Amino acid sequence: MKWWSNKYTYPLVALAIVTSVGLQAAWLTQLFQAQRIQVKRDLEEVVRNAARKNDYLSIMHGRERSENFRNFFLSPEWLLFKQSFMSMRGKGIGSARFSSDLDKDSAYIDISLRVANQKPSSAKGKKRISHVLDKGQTWASAMAADRHDLLRMDSLVKVECMRNGLNVKTSYVLYNYDTGKPTKASTWKAAQQADYRSELYAYNMNFFFHSYQLVVPSINGVVFYRMRYYLVSSCLMLLLTAAAFIFLFRVLRSQRLYTQARLAFTGNMTHELKTPVAVIEAALDAITRYELSRDPAKLENYVDISKVQLKRLNLMIDKALNLDQLDNGAIKLRPELFDVQQGLESVVTSMRLREGSSAATINYIPADTPCFVDGDPVHLTNVFYNLIDNALKYGGSPAVITVSCSCDAEQVHISIKDNGPGIARIYRERIFERFFRVPDHPDIHNVKGSGLGLHYVKQIIEKHQGKVQVRSELGKGSNFIIDIPAYHEI
Ligand code: ADP
Numbered sequence: 101m102k103w104w105s106n107k108y109t110y111p112l113v114a115l116a117i118v119t120s121v122g123l124q125a126a127w128l129t130q131l132f133q134a135q136r137i138q139v140k141r142d143l144e145e146v147v148r149n150a151a152r153k154n155d156y157l158s159i160m161h162g163r164e165r166s167e168n169f170r171n172f173f174l175s176p177e178w179l180l181f182k183q184s185f186m187s188m189r190g191k192g193i194g195s196a197r198f199s200s201d202l203d204k205d206s207a208y209i210d211i212s213l214r215v216a217n218q219k220p221s222s223a224k225g226k227k228r229i230s231h232v233l234d235k236g237q238t239w240a241s242a243m244a245a246d247r248h249d250l251l252r253m254d255s256l257v258k259v260e261c262m263r264n265g266l267n268v269k270t271s272y273v274l275y276n277y278d279t280g281k282p283t284k285a286s287t288w289k290a291a292q293q294a295d296y297r298s299e300l301y302a303y304n305m306n307f308f309f310h311s312y313q314l315v316v317p318s319i320n321g322v323v324f325y326r327m328r329y330y331l332v333s334s335c336l337m338l339l340l341t342a343a344a345f346i347f348l349f350r351v352l353r354s355q356r357l358y359t360q361a362r363l364a365f366t367g368n369m370t371h372e373l374k375t376p377v378a379v380i381e382a383a384l385d386a387i388t389r390y391e392l393s394r395d396p397a398k399l400e401n402y403v404d405i406s407k408v409q410l411k412r413l414n415l416m417i418d419k420a421l422n423l424d425q426l427d428n429g430a431i432k433l434r435p436e437l438f439d440v441q442q443g444l445e446s447v448v449t450s451m452r453l454r455e456g457s458s459a460a461t462i463n464y465i466p467a468d469t470p471c472f473v474d475g476d477p478v479h480l481t482n483v484f485y486n487l488i489d490n491a492l493k494y495g496g497s498p499a500v501i502t503v504s505c506s507c508d509a510e511q512v513h514i515s516i517k518d519n520g521p522g523i524a525r526i527y528r529e530r531i532f533e534r535f536f537r538v539p540d541h542p543d544i545h546n547v548k549g550s551g552l553g554l555h556y557v558k559q560i561i562e563k564h565q566g567k568v569q570v571r572s573e574l575g576k577g578s579n580f581i582i583d584i585p586a587y588h589e590i
Contacts, residue, residue, distance in 0.1 A: 383402040
């Protein structure tokens, strides 16, 4: 895509995340509101049902077993009828009378309404209802029976709530049936802050002293419980989206770093290859220009310099050519009984003699017993060479390097420690990646390299079923540790 530039990727991904979070939030808020409405409807239904049952029980005191009777008083139509009668009382009706009575085989319900031609002049006469007491009943016993009905209404509401999965804290406010005023101002005040208040319901048919209002201080618990699957799936979706984006960012970042590293590698390799060629060119030029064939000592010196440079060139070419083989796993090891101490010693000796390393100190601490592994001498020597070369390159000035070896029945341990600037924690894994070079190494930006050495070390050690790790602290040097399985006779 020519028109698409990588710089748009991050803003686009950020926009996608913000949009998806915003949409989820909007959707959940809408759902939350809808659920709140539904919970309120369900609570209303619960109180309505409880009032209906309580009506029925209050007339009969629970004694009547007639199917017909039960069907009538528990029908929604009857409830509607009664509720309509009650609400009509407020609408300009002069007086209303609602009473019930029982005889042996029937129940009588007397409903009478008196509608005045004009609005009643006194508020007093407006809402009065005639209370009809049963035969032999006193006001005190009627009040006690009303209280009993009220408690039953409240427990019926609680049972219905539980049955409908509405696990909420409830309370109620009692209103004077005639005046419509709350009987306790304090409970009424508290109810004003509540999430839900039901309609007013008469809870018995005999007295009409009070009406009942259910109060639920908070319905959010039930709402969240009902939304639990949506909430979990939303969170999961967000987590998955975030994980996918993080993964994408990582891939993009490592691709960018890889491209940068490749470019740096090409630059470094060009420099590394050009230097020996230039040195050899200059040596050959000097030999012909100054006719050094007549001065054998100088000639030998120039030839030696050229040989060293050619060796270096050869090593660099090998490194570059081995790269693909290494990554495809195509490199073939030729394992044999390899004396690790001998290998280390020879590398240390040649490094001590190396041009430019005279200021450095390389200490070698051998193991008390010989340490053998089943390994490829060429590759393992290269590994030692790379690690000690790095310690020289990135060590302190002057570099102090300690190479040590120890072994037990199972493992051979090799340690190469330097006094350099160390490696920051975030790079400790990454230095083993192909082409990777620590970008902000203090004091050593001028050290040239390909970023291939440690990648090669890791591959070779892992091919020997071993592992390589680095322990380092910034400012206190680095310690590369190799563990390889010890040689066992089969
Ligand atoms: P290079 O050719 O750059 O040396 P390596 O793969 O050998 O490639 O090393 C990768 C990077 O790890 C180096 O560029 C350097 O930043 C860091 N590094 C390696 N060895 C050391 C060390 N002993 N001390 C500090 N940093 C090191």
